[in-house]
Amino acid sequence: MPPEENNRVALLVMGCPRVPVQTSLVLYLANRMKKAGIHTIIAGTPSARQLIRVADPDGHYIMEMKDLDATISSLAEGDLKVSESYVFVHNDAGVSYAATIQSLTGNQVTSLVFGEDANSVMAEITFPCRVIAEPVTHNPMPLKRKIDEVAPWDA
């Protein structure tokens, strides 16, 4: 599906779905971006994508979903171009994915850091990256408020 009103294409990258806030925040961010005319691509593991698909069966909030590994390959081979990326991070692997996507795209990456280890995980982010962080696990509201303050859909 081509980008809509503007040329922005946002990649939303999900990490391991074991922390509950991730799925609702991905849906929230995807919805805000869709309303702003930004084309969104959600990338994740099969389980993470199924959580999204079950939560939004009619595609009210989501636009396009891709396998995480296939997305990395497409970025590396230049087959996928995005204008910005939002990586959901709650562990060391999430930091590695954020660094990889920053390196492959060269565009702005925002790490949305959550989970009980958010502070120590945030300290591992040593590459160019915007960070929005709150140590939340079940209640998404504190991190949602921070996302609203940044309002990346308006940028």
Next chain:
Amino acid sequence: MGCLESLPYEVILSKVSFKEARVFLSRYPEKYDVEPGYKIFEVRIIGVPPIRVAVDGNAVLFPFTKPCHGTFLLKVPDATDEIARLRERKR
């Protein structure tokens, strides 16, 4: 991503941090830094630069990261083609 299961790999370290894998690989005399997304055996390496891979005889060691399980350090024997490609990069 390519199928890791088709490789005769040995797991040297499992469920470690990316940094721990990098430190472990520093002990090998022959090592190379590659960029994130570097393709080795049809697998894209995920990580924070500098990403280190090492050569041990005719085997190559590299980190393999999974979203839910962290980083594994893998050793694949008879990796002459991949080793040649790494050495070629350094020229």
